[in-house]
Amino acid sequence: MRRLLLVLEPVIWALFSAGMMVGGLLLPAWALVMGVAGPLGIAGAATSYDHFYAVASNPLGRLVLLAAMALPLWGGAHHLRHLWLDFGGLRSDGLVGTLCYGGAGVGSLLAIVAVARL
């Protein structure tokens, strides 16, 4: 499995760097509005079904949401795998790498389905 991960390293690196950039740019605003201001009642429209459906269901909204869901998964997976390696997890790297990237892959497919069914 480690050999396969080495072969796929350039692809994983491309997804990782895109995920860091997209996630770092888009997710803080999401966390602030949808995770803090909305639930606390400060941003009432943010939690409205009609408003979010209108934002999410137009073509540009779908594209941005797909990028915000799928790419950061790869950025996070790569960071977590390498954190594991830094703390001496070389022996289990094949398993951990497969779990991390497998999770990112499954999440990416679900993200495609999620925006397609809107």
Added chain:
Amino acid sequence: MSHARPVVDAMQPAKSGATRTAPPRPPDGFPSQGNYRAYIAFALGGFFLFTLSLLVLRSVWAIGNGEAAWNRLQTGFQNPLYVIYHALAFLWLSWFILRLFRLFPATLPRRIGPFQRPPDALMVAGLSGAFVVVTLVVATILWGGV
């Protein structure tokens, strides 16, 4: 005087095999001292990237399931643990991307094609400003301002 190559090469291994290397070990002071703390904190940003994108996925999935599912999710997000998690994610990821931008100039060569590399401070200010603008635009759209 002969210049012939020696018949026996003392550096030649008796048989071919894998290159011998020392087992990996962490550097001194890892992970609690010096720059390693910021390095670990930066890598932990991966946890927030991974989990927050899963929560975005959960939200988009819920809105695809209809208004009742969306309202159930919003009620769940009012749990204080979710609010604390999101506040922490906001702070952590903001620091994460600003640190990434601060490190960015070091990854570029001194000359980019025929042009001199812009001053580091200008690049960091431009990228950080772009982050602020994108965050404000996305927050305004989500907030319901557009």
